[in-house]
Every structure is written in C-alpha cells, then in structure tokens.
Amino acid sequence: MARSGTTQKVTRIQREKTQAIMDAALDVFSRHGFRGSTIDMIAKTSGFSKPNILYYFDSKEAIFAELINRLLKDWLEPLIALDDHGEPVDEVCAYVRRKLDLAQAFPRESRLFANEILQGAPHILPQLAGPLRDLVDQKAQVMDRWITEGRLAPCDPVHVIFMIWASTQHYADFDVQVRAVLNTPESDDHFQQAAIHLDQMFRRMLTPA
C-alpha cells in the first residue's frame, strides 16, 4: 500500500517511482496544461501502466497538485535571495540573472507555471495572493528605500519585478517563438545573448542618473 499521506515507511521503489512519474507528468502537463493532459500520456511517457501510476497517486489532480506545490518553493527562492545589504543595481541584475538561469535550466517548470496562471491559477491562487504577494511587497519596500537613498533610479518596484519575470520567463515559455524568430532550432545560444541584453538593459533602467 502506497498512496495515503499518513506516516509510513517509504520504500526505495516508492521514492524512485514517484519521482519518475512526476518527471513524466511534468513533461506532459507543461506542454498540454492540466485539462489537456491525460493519465495515459503520463503512462506512456513514464513507461508505467496507468493503474500503476494510480497506485502511487490518488488521481490526475493529485499528481498536478504535488508538482505545482513543489514548484512554488523553487520559484520564490531567487527573489528571496535578493539581498537588501548588497549594491542595489547589482542585486537586481543578479536576480535577473538567476531568473534567466532558472528559465534555461527548468523550462518545463516555467511552462507548467505559465499554463497554470493562464488558466486562472485554479490551484495556486491562494499562494499568489498570500506568500507571493507578501514577498513582493517586502522586496518592493527594499527597492523603495534604495530609491530614496538615491542608489536606485526612480521606478515602480513592483512593475520592475513584473518586467523581470516577464522578460526572463519569455525565453522558456515562448521558446518556440524565440527560436523561430532567431532561426536557431537547436542550441541555447540565445540564452547567452539574452543574459547580456538583459543585464545591459536593467542596468540602464535602474542606475541612478
């Protein structure tokens, strides 16, 4: 018996299988969204039978929920790491860089998140209005202080944060479009270009006159 959330010895097989299933599910959900994905797709991708998958997870819903909850933690981390004792412009640019690296390293996670938000965030709206908002407010306050100290150019910190999210995640979420426009079906070269571009731009935006 696996499944239930009660305290129970977790076998090696359980650990490995749940991980493999979640990995396959990430593949599928990130491409097709929740409603567009089927357990059969996850079964095929992972190589396990459908009943076997449902032995480890109660439902399709449960797989998705588990995925997105783990995701949210990693998602906040780069912003948490923004250090109010650091050099303002460098700190923001370092944050941009961390977000871009995350988009490059975890494009599936980024797309999963984008899909969820596009569909109205049915699973994580509370977390957005709670922990995420609190974190953004807190870091926006830090940036406001930097502005009054004349160490950061005047701006609307929250919208700057939106701009960072948008312009970094774009390279993961709109990957296909980026590749089509740049005519680079293979290779991740454009991430290097993007890193240079974004650093340059955010420096200009935020360096005090």
Add this chain to the structure above:
Amino acid sequence: MARSGTTQKVTRIQREKTQAIMDAALDVFSRHGFRGSTIDMIAKTSGFSKPNILYYFDSKEAIFAELINRLLKDWLEPLIALDDHGEPVDEVCAYVRRKLDLAQAFPRESRLFANEILQGAPHILPQLAGPLRDLVDQKAQVMDRWITEGRLAPCDPVHVIFMIWASTQHYADFDVQVRAVLNTPESDDHFQQAAIHLDQMFRRMLTPA
C-alpha cells in the same frame, strides 16, 4: 448548407452566428487551450446546440484554426506600424504603448496566442518562422540603423522586441497573478501604472547617452 469554403452567398444568419460562435470559442480556448476545451463548452457559452456549431464549422480544429489565423494579422499590426522615419525612441515607446493597449483591450486573444505558443505552436509555427521572422528582421534592421546613427542607444534590437512582447503581454496573460500581487481583484488601474512604468523604462533603455 453553410460550412464549405467554396464561394457561396453568405447569409445574415451565417455572419452573425459564426461571429457569435468564434466569440464564445475565444472565451473557451483562451482559458483552457485547445486540448482542454470541448465543443460542449463552446455550445454552452454561445447558447447554441453542439450540432448547430458543427453546422457552421467542420470541426473543433476548424474553429481554432479560424480564430488563430484571424488573430495573427492583428498581432503583427502594431509592429508593422513602427515608422522608420519617426523619432527612434518615441517610435519604440509608441509601439510599446500600442502593444499594451492591445493586451488590455484583447486579453483573450493574448491568452489564446500564449496558449498556442506554450504548446509548441502546432498550428502557427510556419507563420512564426515566416512572416513574423521577416517582419522582426526588417524592423531590427531599422533599429540597427538608428543605433549607428546614434539616435538609439546600443542594444540588441531583436531582444528588445522580445522584451516588449514579454512585458506587455504579461499584463494580459498573467493577469491573475498581477491582480493577486497588486491586490486589485477589480479595476484595470494597473494598466495605467504599467503604461507609465514601461514608457519610463524603455526611454531609459533606449535614449542615447
């Protein structure tokens, strides 16, 4: 008999109904993506019966295709309007403004497009690699000329365009998240804030030293 694409007199009812169906379909597809949407949802949203919808469109696929093809035209227009005889920074900022207005006025279209790209652009990849790429290349050349003339700050024009797309569409596609973070469930106030913010930022990015 409606349906077939051959030349045929189009009745008033045909015009009105196809329009109503496409409007309902936009609602549904933009929220759930292609695979996550059902003809029944479109039927319920539009108030017509399912067979009635299939009287006007050959298939679910056909409705989606029609929607996304019409969309693509409107999508390119703001960039086409970027005038190479205008004042560089003003031109780019005007483009930003047009894109943001579009995101505010047509959020469903923006989400539909985002959904399509997220899923790998199965329906419009050729258009991205064709007309879109050509247009972007052309406008990037204009911007490159402005840079050599010293009328635009040095930058990578294509990535600037990506940045414009990302940061404007963010307000439509990630609407739920924006509202959650700003704590403004109602009202479109944040679009006004965004307009000011984006104009300020892109001016700083692109005004020559």
Add this chain to the structure above:
DNA sequence: CTCTTATTTGACCAAATAGTCAAATTTTTT
C-alpha cells in the same frame, strides 16, 4: 524457504467527448 507485504497489470466501468444524421423547423425566394 515461507509467509507477509508491496507492487503491477489486464480487464473493466461510467462519464465525457468529437462528430453524424435524419427529421423538424425556420427563412428566403418565387
């Protein structure tokens, strides 16, 4: 090795879904 527990799956079910069709109804034409 043997007993117990954990894992795996083929066969199945009920609901949802894309799409069909003939018959009924409405609109337009004459």
Add this chain to the structure above:
DNA sequence: AAAAAATTTGACTATTTGGTCAAATAAGAG
C-alpha cells in the same frame, strides 16, 4: 401561399478518459 433552401436539434455512435478491482507477481522479513 407554396416551394426551395437554409437552419436547428434530439438521438445516436465510436472513441477517449479517469478511475476501479481482483488476481498475479515481486520483494522483503523471519
């Protein structure tokens, strides 16, 4: 007002889908 054409829909089919279950198999404890 008829006749012809266009529109509408209830009932239907075949397929897909989320999920169940009992029986079979594999792992682990003693």
